[in-house]
Amino acid sequence: MSKFWPYLVTEISSLRTNQMDKHLIVGIDGVDGSGKTQFARKLAERLRNLPTPVNPHVISIDDFHNLRAVRHRQGRDSSVGYFEDSFDYESLINKVLEPLKNSAGERVAIVPKAHNLITDLKIQCDPMPIESHSLVILEGIFLQRDELINYLDLKIFLDVPFHESVRRMSVRDGSINDPDDISLKRYIDGQRFYFEKCSPWLRADVIVDNTDFDAPFIVSAGRSKDRHA
Numbered sequence: 001m002s003k004f005w006p007y008l009v010t011e012i013s014s015l016r017t018n019q020m021d022k023h024l025i026v027g028i029d030g031v032d033g034s035g036k037t038q039f040a041r042k043l044a045e046r047l048r049n050l051p052t053p054v055n056p057h058v059i060s061i062d063d064f065h066n067l068r069a070v071r072h073r074q075g076r077d078s079s080v081g082y083f084e085d086s087f088d089y090e091s092l093i094n095k096v097l098e099p100l101k102n103s104a105g106e107r108v109a110i111v112p113k114a115h116n117l118i119t120d121l122k123i124q125c126d127p128m129p130i131e132s133h134s135l136v137i138l139e140g141i142f143l144q145r146d147e148l149i150n151y152l153d154l155k156i157f158l159d160v161p162f163h164e165s166v167r168r169m170s171v172r173d174g175s176i177n178d179p180d181d182i183s184l185k186r187y188i189d190g191q192r193f194y195f196e197k198c199s200p201w202l203r204a205d206v207i208v209d210n211t212d213f214d215a216p217f218i219v220s221a222g223r224s225k226d227r228h229a
Contacts, residue, residue: 004216008156008206009046015154016135018052023108023134025151026056029045029143029200030158031191033165033172035210039158040139047135054135057128061140063113064092068120082190083197087140088114089147096138097151105133139189143199155202159219160211162188 016024017216028036028043047054065071066088074081074172095111107126116123130136144155162179170177179188194200201207209219 005046020133022105023136024153025136025138026154027140027143027152028156031165032141032187033168034158034160035213036139040137044137056137057134058137059096059112064088065115065117077186079186079189079193082186083193101151107132112147139145142194144194144203149203155204156206156208157200158208158210164211
């Protein structure tokens with residue numbers, strides 16, 4: 001039986017025990033199609049099944065996109081624009097991360113969504129109560145940017161090569177199954193720009209090879225980057 005999930009759950013439990021005066025924020029980072037949403041769900045399930053259950057709150061950065069006009073202001077095909085303009089970090093920080101940080105681990109309310117990507121509308125979402133000493137899982141791309149990294153108590157990077165992440169996106173979204181296709185250039189190059197600017201392998205606390213959904217394993221930072229050259 002794999003020791004991967006017990007190890008990760010033990011690490012998170014230990015962090016919570018040692019940081020009783022705060023809410024613990026776990027960031028799950030990785031490229032589009034690396035399996036962040038499914039990984040967050042699996043992690044949350046295992047934490048809920050502990051002898052002393054932990055009920056994490058899962059937040060997705062996909063609920064904090066900028067409006068389309070902002071996302072495309074540098075051009076519809078701009079890879080730099082994809083990195084710089086996709087998300088409303090100000091709202092994420094003000095509605096989620098700062099309230100958690102400033103509450104000293106006491107009960108607090110956060111607003112878990114600010115934008116509907118389908119309608120491209122800002123939304124007013126009811127506040128979500130967070131009980132004392134809670135665990136929040138934040139999943140999404142570009143999480144180890146300078147604006148966000150200091151809010152994350154544990155940073156998990158899902159390492160999946162582009163040929164596999166693109167294949168998954170083709171199944172999920174009906175996109176082209178070819179990392180070199182021009183239609184994917186904005187997204188692939190935008191994520192490479194993130195690699196160059198933020199070095200997520202060096203910043204992450206745990207690097208997970210998630211190429212096989214059913215058999216993730218921990219790898220070293222030095223072995224990961226050449227997979228995305």
